[in-house]
Amino acid sequence: MTVLVVGSLALDNVRTPFGEVESALGGSCSYASVSASHFAPTAIVGVVGGDFPAGHLDLFRSRKIDTSGVEVVPDGKTFRWRGYYEYDMSQAHTLETQLNAFATFEPKIPEKLREADFVMLGNIDPELQLEVLRQVRRPRLTLLDTMNYWIEGKRAELMKVIEHCDIVLLNDAEARMLCDTVNLQVAARQLLTMGVKRVIIKKGEHGCLMFSANTFFAAPAFPLELVKDPTGAGDTFAGGFIGYLAAAPRLTEAVYRQAVVVGTAMAGFTVEDFSLQRLSALTPGEISGRCDKLLKHTKFNPVRLNKA
């Protein structure tokens, strides 16, 4: 089944201790869709300016991603983010954000994409996310990503989107901020009482947690000795997660867990290189190889105790 990803298409200038890139392909929609495209047919909706390099659109097409929902504003400019990471790569430092064409973006889902079964609302204004939900027709599953900026600035609107989504994806700091608690278990319970079916809390190098009303799953991150550029890791996770679900015959707890593992593996690939360089070139063998390793990293036998 088809995955529809709505989010930002960006040109990123990123500097890390391991190098830098200029006007590289970025944005939540890019990472998530390319990640999802490894598992299921994928379509994107977003906006770019006349400055968006043809090569970037070619990358989507090489992954067989439907770009009919990409609006090009010929006399506008593409969303740009300029930032850097210090030696401790856990924190992105923003130097400049130019919204450009993205500032007046109004998502228009092409008619044939309104039937998409799996919809990912990438990290954009919650009001736009609501607008997307109005346009799609009874998707089987909606996945919401967001960030601290919207939690601070548009909490009420964000809460409304959350009420209408199946799965909410947050990082740990965002979950704490949104639910006003330091305890991630308490935060997840709170979101589950709002009608959300699953909550996934991303913890960067510490992996992620998935909560439903009666299940809990914890997955570690893929251990990497070299992280070149953490940009897009969360979006890549989300794309791999929803892409795997879209390709699965049924949505069971076991499948959701495998989807988390797939998302984890994909995020690990993204951070090993700048932009989408590693992510876009992956083979199924590489991906399942990492999933197998994650299984090896976490497996243990039941503990049987004798009274001491």
Add this chain to the structure above:
Amino acid sequence: MTVLVVGSLALDNVRTPFGEVESALGGSCSYASVSASHFAPTAIVGVVGGDFPAGHLDLFRSRKIDTSGVEVVPDGKTFRWRGYYEYDMSQAHTLETQLNAFATFEPKIPEKLREADFVMLGNIDPELQLEVLRQVRRPRLTLLDTMNYWIEGKRAELMKVIEHCDIVLLNDAEARMLCDTVNLQVAARQLLTMGVKRVIIKKGEHGCLMFSANTFFAAPAFPLELVKDPTGAGDTFAGGFIGYLAAAPRLTEAVYRQAVVVGTAMAGFTVEDFSLQRLSALTPGEISGRCDKLLKHTKFNPVRLNKA
């Protein structure tokens, strides 16, 4: 086989958002030994003053812990720690540390305990840890715990202890500090090249990682909605870990992993109440119940990919 724990015996005054205790039993030796005693015969070596309540020694004896190595300095005072935790319980704030009798402590291992097969060097001065290693006779396994204070103040001595130990236990901040890298994988590799057989990095609420030359294991923490007092969690982990190993017929990778899970379960119990209140009263059924839950929290099926 017997576990010998050398470390601090303390009287703690602890305040958290959920209450406070005064002159409560604390110290690395207390938490570790009571934790280990649930799995294997355990003995302790440490020092207390004349002010150490008889009830605290009774607690050790009720757990059948051999206290023949506890030196009592009748006109001295017991090591005291006074501290508090804020709402974010990840950081202990020290208000006062009185070393008292501990300042001049010289571990003297009673003759019959020198044959102990499993030796835990709790978090004390590395010079004292070296002295303990001189006194014991060919233990099967030595486990070293330490803290930032010794990494900063006695790095050379600490490095010498590390070279003589089988397993090193650190938290993530300590591993980064000791190995001068932000990457925990790189830190662990570095310690493994020093002759250590295993490195375990504790990450508090994010669980822990265990490294050997050719294996890697990641375990999440036990998810808790209420943490009353985090004091002693790391020591409790260490005690459960080494206690489980001491009771195992063989030391295989599978057994080491189970020991990590047991340590994780035990640490979860400790933080649910102040001092050793919860830890000392556990039943085998409660412990294996938590281990079973950790298995459920981490289990997933192999991922098989079809080409998209």
